[in-house]
Amino acid sequence: MNPTMDTEPPAAPAAPASGTAAPAAETILSVRGLRAGYAGGAPVLKGVSMDVRARAVTAIIGPSGCGKSTLIRCLNRLHEALPGAFCDGEVLLGGRNVLDWDPVLLRREVGMVFQRPNPFPTMSVFDNVAAGLTLNGERDRVKLAERVETSLRRAALWDEVKDKLRSPGVGLSGGQQQRLCIARALAVEPRVLLMDEPCSALDPIATARIEELLLEIKDQLTVVIVTHNMQQAARVSAHTAFMLSGELVEFGPTQGLFTKPSDKRTEDYITGRFG
Amino acid sequence: MNASVYARRRRVNALMLAATAACAAVSAGVLLGILGYIAWKGASSLSWSFLTELPKPVGETGGGIANSILGSVKVVGLAGLMGIPVGVASGVYLAEYGRTGRFAFCVRYAADVMNGVPSIVIGLFAYALVVMPMKRFSALSGSVALALIMIPIILRNTEEFVRLVPGTIREAALALGVPRWKVAAFVVLPTAGRGIATGALLALSRAAGETAPLIFTAFGNRYWDQGLLGPIATLPHTLYNYAISPYADWHQQAWAAALILMAFMLAVNVAARVWLRPPSTGAL
Ligand SMILES: Nc1ncnc2c1ncn2[C@@H]1O[C@H](COP(=O)(O)OP(=O)(O)OP(=O)(O)O)[C@@H](O)[C@H]1O
Numbered sequence: 001m002n003p004t005m006d007t008e009p010p011a012a013p014a015a016p017a018s019g020t021a022a023p024a025a026e027t028i029l030s031v032r033g034l035r036a037g038y039a040g041g042a043p044v045l046k047g048v049s050m051d052v053r054a055r056a057v058t059a060i061i062g063p064s065g066c067g068k069s070t071l072i073r074c075l076n077r078l079h080e081a082l083p084g085a086f087c088d089g090e091v092l093l094g095g096r097n098v099l100d101w102d103p104v105l106l107r108r109e110v111g112m113v114f115q116r117p118n119p120f121p122t123m124s125v126f127d128n129v130a131a132g133l134t135l136n137g138e139r140d141r142v143k144l145a146e147r148v149e150t151s152l153r154r155a156a157l158w159d160e161v162k163d164k165l166r167s168p169g170v171g172l173s174g175g176q177q178q179r180l181c182i183a184r185a186l187a188v189e190p191r192v193l194l195m196d197e198p199c200s201a202l203d204p205i206a207t208a209r210i211e212e213l214l215l216e217i218k219d220q221l222t223v224v225i226v227t228h229n230m231q232q233a234a235r236v237s238a239h240t241a242f243m244l245s246g247e248l249v250e251f252g253p254t255q256g257l258f259t260k261p262s263d264k265r266t267e268d269y270i271t272g273r274f275g
Numbered sequence: 276m277n278a279s280v281y282a283r284r285r286r287v288n289a290l291m292l293a294a295t296a297a298c299a300a301v302s303a304g305v306l307l308g309i310l311g312y313i314a315w316k317g318a319s320s321l322s323w324s325f326l327t328e329l330p331k332p333v334g335e336t337g338g339g340i341a342n343s344i345l346g347s348v349k350v351v352g353l354a355g356l357m358g359i360p361v362g363v364a365s366g367v368y369l370a371e372y373g374r375t376g377r378f379a380f381c382v383r384y385a386a387d388v389m390n391g392v393p394s395i396v397i398g399l400f401a402y403a404l405v406v407m408p409m410k411r412f413s414a415l416s417g418s419v420a421l422a423l424i425m426i427p428i429i430l431r432n433t434e435e436f437v438r439l440v441p442g443t444i445r446e447a448a449l450a451l452g453v454p455r456w457k458v459a460a461f462v463v464l465p466t467a468g469r470g471i472a473t474g475a476l477l478a479l480s481r482a483a484g485e486t487a488p489l490i491f492t493a494f495g496n497r498y499w500d501q502g503l504l505g506p507i508a509t510l511p512h513t514l515y516n517y518a519i520s521p522y523a524d525w526h527q528q529a530w531a532a533a534l535i536l537m538a539f540m541l542a543v544n545v546a547a548r549v550w551l552r553p554p555s556t557g558a559l
Pocket residue numbers: 038039041044062063064065066067068069070071082228
């Protein structure tokens with residue numbers, strides 16, 4: 001891992017102060033000096049750098065509007081799909097800058113689950129999960145059926161839907177729909193899964209199920225999860241990043257960040273003094 | 276609030292409710308009146324031979340309008356084959372790719388203007404475009420005229436429904452690594468499918484009832500048509516010819532033709548609404 005360091009901004013998380021930078025050896029995704037913003041506005045991300053560890057869950061926390069969604073939407077370049085949105089810096093996936101990739105190919109490596117469940121309304125449960133494959137030309141029915149089953153099992157949804165694979169995906173409950181969306185993202189077999197507040201529209205039981213499944217898949221997959229729920233971050237993630245107004249304030253092992261934050265602003269946020 | 280004020284409000288409420296119900300009854304009544312009158316006038320001339328036979332020569336009574344029925348099916352069908360793909364594709368383009376920009380503005384504006392152009396003018400245009408160069412009246416030219424009438428309706432309807440598809444659906448598909456055009460064609464379009472299909476059916480039924488654009492194009496024919504490159508009879512056109520003729524027998528047949536036309540349009544409308552009723556699933 002040898003990223004070019006010229007664009008390194010002052011707010012680099014690798015600041016040795018607490019010695020908590022993610023170990024470079026297992027880094028899969030490394031963000032370097034990422035700046036991004038929306039049509040006609042000042043940059044919302046003002047030079048963010050962080051290293052995401054492979055096969056682990058990394059949480060991003062921070063007050064509303066600090067740029068968490070913007071950050072993870074840059075990672076699969078969905079951000080640029082908005083007219084006028086801009087994004088520069090470096091996002092290295094396996095050492096190559098994804099900002100130079102074809103976004104379509106990138107998104108097969110970096111999947112995403114959204115805040116609100118968004119199954120395709122015209123598709124059955126099966127077709128929803130298979131969509132990423134069928135839309136990209138996969139016709140092998142046996143392979144599709146296998147991939148749908150494994151994905152639904154990984155998303156802890158198989159037992160609930162195995163008898164209604166042909167019924168509409170939107171007929172499921174909200175929590176089931178969200179797991180359906182997770183299965184849909186997993187079916188493409190991405191290396192990284194981005195999740196933007198995946199539980200914020202769900203009740204505590206549905207949330208608990210998703211957290212459980214995260215703990216189960218994390219050994220095979222890299223997950224970056226944005227959450228407003230600090231308990232959730234503490235429960236599911238190995239590393240946590242705290243963002244504030246477009247900057248990464250602190251990034252390190254979750255345990256350390258929540259028990260001994262090295263930055264005053266992190267401490268204020270996690271103790272509920274602001275945000 | 277004292278009882279008398281409340282009683283007065285209840286009276287006013289009842290009065291207003293009755294007034295709105297009366298207005299609704301008038302709107303529905305006009306339709307029912309037209310349908311009933313046509314059915315009453317037309318039913319007496321309706322017979323199996325009317326549906327299956329060619330017109331008799333002038334002066335003889337009896338005969339049918341089978342050639343017009345078949346002609347309408349052919350002309351409107353061909354118009355649909357031309358107009359629906361163009362209208363749907365351009366509507367998708369406007370909603371998915373051309374939300375802003377000068378070109379999109381011009382297309383949208385042109386569609387709205389075209390929607391307001393009198394249909395006889397569209398007929399003249401098709402005459403200049405197809406009939407003059409080919410030097411013959413034809414079913415094809417009639418279909419072109421009807422397609423030109425259908426395109427702006429379908430285009431605007433398609434655009435509306437495609438726009439209603441939430442952005443989250445597009446993002447979900449994009450995030451799976453699906454190319455933009457496939458997202459539009461295989462995710463967004465089916466999601467808006469029912470709305471688009473309903474619009475296309477209603478545009479077809481509107482085209483099926485047009486007379487003016489066919490006068491200089493399809494022209495009419497008292498016999499079976501000789502293919503799409505020759506003149507052809509159509510229901511509304513035959514109806515028109517019969518209605519302005521001086522013969523009582525033809526007037527009777529015009530009523531029967533009107534009945535068939537109305538029945539067809541009613542069937543299409545009801546089919547569009549029942550068969551394509553929006554489901555409660557978020558698909559449009
Ligand atoms: N589509 C947009 N157009 C313009 N500005 C935007 C847009 N989306 C977000 N922003 C701005 O960018 C900033 C960061 O937004 P972002 O959605 O990344 O915040 P967030 O940290 O995800 O907040 P939340 O926790 O509420 O989801 C906000 O100040 C917001 O006003």
